[in-house]
Amino acid sequence: MVVRKIKVKSVLNKHKYQDSWFLEQYTMNPYLGCSFNCLYCYVNGSKYGEHVPSGLSVKINAPDVLYRQLKNRARKREYGIIALGSATDPYLQAEKDLKITREILKIIYRFHFPVNLLTKSTLILRDVDLLKKIDETAKLPSNLASKLQRGVILGFSFSTMNEEIAKIFEPAAPSPQERLNTMAKLKEEGFLVGACLMPVLPFLSDSEEHLSQMVKIVKEHGGDYVLIGGMTLFGNQPNDSKVRYFTALKNHFPELLEKTEALFRNKDYAPMDYQKKLHEITLKVCDKHGMRNSII
Template sequence: MHDIEAKSILSPKNGMNLYRGCTHGCIYCDSRSNCYGMTFTFEDVAVKRNAPQLLEAALRKKKVPCMIGTGSMSDPYMPLEKTECMTRTCLELIDRYGFGFSTITKSDLILRDIDLLQSVNQKAKCVVQMTLTTYDDDLCRILEPNVAVTSRRFEVLKELQKAGIPTVVWMTPILPFINDTDENIRGLLNYCSDAGVKGIISFGIGMTLRSGNREYFYKKLDAHFPGMKRQYMHSFGSSYGIKSPNSKVLGKLVTDFCKAHGILTDTKEVFDYASQLELPQTQLSLF
């Protein structure tokens, strides 16, 4: 871990990343890709130490509250968040200024902040987006080794449900020849239904590979799935977007299940739900 000074914190679409790099060790992580210009070891997480100051300045300038998102490039609830508290500090600011909050995570550490998540949701809107890729916990420990297993993430979703906080599930990536099975998808869908999630994002049942994360992924395939790298190279070559050979069948399974259970599955609709803040006119008049 090391500190850096950020020049700005909010993207044009009001997203932020308080950390750069990650220690979860997920074998498929796109954030390892060379195109992001990492100049240090991915696991040597950079902490944007001045992020709270930058965020408060940005929130003060906004005339109308909106959703503030985080988690697109690195998990805001990595283990180091226990001591650094960057996410909690920024969440306190979001709550204080009456903005909405949306985050993507795989970590049960988010339950530490359930008080703030509830407060934000009562004043504006809060959406927790949880990644679920692998129903079998033993396989999950291989694919996502340093983070809460899927059964624990399901428990987190249930706790959020009890707290009245809406949730979305990222059922992605799904790795060809590894977890692209009917059994896996049905198990994850049942978790989603039981936890009352508002939407599921699946991106057509597949994954992405490009320079940087491809090499890391293949290294892990050699370690845990001997011979699988050859199958990937033969089937997909150097393609960036990779669909499971079972994508049509599994995609229909997801669509049909979501329709039957009233769960959003259109990617744009789910994105809009998680990123758009609609406040009553009386609250808007306060700003």
């Protein structure tokens, strides 16, 4: 894939409030677009993708811009967790050569900010040295200092752990087993690690049986927590997530197409009764396996 190099004026986005799930107060994405090509990606067709050019772009001046922004935040002591990977995986194939994420981690370490890094990639193992330094020296906001007591949270994203289903909906991403093995290695290195089962796939990976098995596997691979969330689907253009996802169902699981379409009829998200049931299952399976359904 051709990677377009772009320059930006800002890379750090500040939330008004700390996120209740991922605990971050800042987000940043070194890349625009994503070469993992997950069909359900919420960016495609949503407001978050309105200004994202087609293909893959790297914010080539991101480290310099971040240096200025974090220097200012640190001077004001506005410490908060930075989420890397909220919209685009920070460890895409291009990162192996470009090393933009690694340079960004150096800046984060320089100014002692904590980080929550979400990925599907094995390439994160390259940066264990930097992540350990951040973990040991980051300054946490006062409301997290006594609860978290570390500067790095490492999350791995899954929609399913069935290898064949993953190949359909996450065609260019590392396999679920590769992610699990990477998570286990990072746990052995002493990190706080977990799995974000987001989005679970309606009628494919959202049943109590399937979720119980996934939580069990996460625990067996050293996971400290799981976060479980439902799917959102957006847009009506050929490259939008709703169209791409329904096309994949038609081709591979035609028996599920009608009831999945009904679930998202006239909406971008499943109805409240579905979400309530998913939450109830989450509590049940996490209790069964002794797993936290939150980071802290």
